[in-house]
């Protein structure tokens with residue numbers, strides 16, 4: 001029996017200012033830092049011990065992981081950062097205010113961009129100030145792989161190779177794993193783990209800083225799911 005803990009990063013500065021974020025590398029807000037530390041205290045209280053940590057290459061998730069591990073005295077465990085756990089790329093919406101975008105394009109269109117499984121947001125131009133086309137951290141990737149916009153389906157398709165190559169083998173080997181990532185990369189993993197339909201995943205939300213604990217049997221079936229809160 002192995003355990004997998006998913007944590008969405010604590011509140012970010014752009015969660016606070018209500019801006020589409022995606023791959024833009026914004027920091028945690030003060031509240032986000034507190035949420036990450038609280039997640040660590042809950043992990044400690046529940047006696048959860050990890051063998052391996054995974055996170056994205058974005059600082060709001062990396063810092064959340066570190067605060068949570070520090071609070072639970074497990075900062076020493078092996079950790080791997082991967083772009084495959086990044087937030088879903090929000091394309092040309094990155095940097096825009098969500099409320100102002102809804103006023104311009106309508107609530108329904110913005111809801112479709114935010115939560116539909118298959119509709120892509122508009123692609124980002126390489127010259128956009130929030131493009132990652134020239135970001136050094138992605139320079140070792142085939143440029144055709146670096147997205148210019150993603151929906152949840154595309155996001156799930158790029159998360160899955162990492163699940164298959166790293167996370168699932170760890171769990172099958174009996175390791176306990178913690179993943180600190182993002183609202184949509186974690187919704188993608190949740191969809192896979194819980195076999196949620198394309199329609200029903202639209203209503204699944206991840207709270208910032210709330211650890212979700214799965215227990216798996218030796219065939220990788222979920223035998224238990226608990227959300228840690230006070």
Ligand SMILES: O=C(O)[C@@H](CO)OP(=O)(O)O
Nearest residue numbers: 019020021022087114183
């Ligand atoms: O802006 C984003 O990248 C995400 C997560 O904060 O937003 P949404 O809630 O629309 O998925």
